[in-house]
Amino acid sequence: MSIQPALIVDSRAARREFTQCQMCGKDKEHFKIKLSVCTGCRIATYCSSKCQRDNWPAHKQLCLQRRKTNEQTADMDRTVKDHNPLTHPLPSELIAELRSFTQKFNPVIFQAGINIMHMGRHLWQDVWRELVLMIFLSRLPDIQENSRPWARFKVDHVLPVPTDYVMNYTGGDDSFVQLRREREEENLANGYTGTITAMICTGCDSSDPPKMLHNVTFYGFGPHSFVAVELTPEWQKSFTENVEKMCGRPATELEASSST
Numbered sequence: 001m002s003i004q005p006a007l008i009v010d011s012r013a014a015r016r017e018f019t020q021c022q023m024c025g026k027d028k029e030h031f032k033i034k035l036s037v038c039t040g041c042r043i044a045t046y047c048s049s050k051c052q053r054d055n056w057p058a059h060k061q062l063c064l065q066r067r068k069t070n071e072q073t074a075d076m077d078r079t080v081k082d083h084n085p086l087t088h089p090l091p092s093e094l095i096a097e098l099r100s101f102t103q104k105f106n107p108v109i110f111q112a113g114i115n116i117m118h119m120g121r122h123l124w125q126d127v128w129r130e131l132v133l134m135i136f137l138s139r140l141p142d143i144q145e146n147s148r149p150w151a152r153f154k155v156d157h158v159l160p161v162p163t164d165y166v167m168n169y170t171g172g173d174d175s176f177v178q179l180r181r182e183r184e185e186e187n188l189a190n191g192y193t194g195t196i197t198a199m200i201c202t203g204c205d206s207s208d209p210p211k212m213l214h215n216v217t218f219y220g221f222g223p224h225s226f227v228a229v230e231l232t233p234e235w236q237k238s239f240t241e242n243v244e245k246m247c248g249r250p251a252t253e254l255e256a257s258s259s260t
């Protein structure tokens with residue numbers, strides 16, 4: 001199995017699922033190849049059926065987990081009445097938007113995660129196991145049809161939450177702990193010291209009953225990450241501002257809406 005070079009920001013690892021073969025690491029653009037998506041989870045991509053076969057032992061658990069989530073989401077989708085992708089979206093559509101947000105803001109999420117690890121480093125030895133970076137989003141009113149899926153949210157809160165407490169948001173589902181364990185092993189083998197867990201959440205009130213949806217992502221980090229990323233007590237503010245800026249919304253609008 002090919003070893004990815006240890007990168008400062010592991011957002012590459014998350015993005016590579018969409019742009020690289022999961023087995024041999026060949027990049028779609030550099031190698032001018034066509035990637036096929038895993039029909040199980042519809043996320044992992046491969047350059048050939050051989051690569052997919054060879055990667056199956058490593059991919060199996062994550063794939064089955066994602067499949068289960070997809071099935072649960074499909075059940076929730078069926079409870080939605082008066083479906084409209086802009087005003088009354090299906091849970092599966094919202095989850096796709098959350099994934100898109102996660103992809104787009106990977107470096108910004110990583111930066112917030114590193115700041116949390118920095119803050120908690122004197123309290124816990126393995127701070128990345130104790131705290132999860134929780135990002136609460138709400139969908140903007142008046143979403144335009146041609147708007148990009150990642151630009152449809154505003155940040156309500158971004159904060160560190162104890163791992164045990166996160167179960168309150170996932171309805172007791174602790175599969176993210178298991179997924180993290182797997183990623184930890186993989187990241188450790190690639191020379192990282194720890195793995196940050198970020199959970200990106202939004203409420204879905206078009207389903208019956210309304211439900212909190214979440215998308216989990218993991219980032220490997222090492223001592224060098226603390227040099228590469230800006231450490232600031234203002235990290236929450238800068239996270240929100242960066243999202244607003246990258247969405248092309250003027251800063252004044254944010255101030256105006258928060259003062260009303």
Ligand SMILES: [Zn+2]
Nearest residue numbers: 021024047051
């Ligand atoms: Zn391949």
Ligand SMILES: [Zn+2]
Nearest residue numbers: 038040041063
């Ligand atoms: Zn899969």
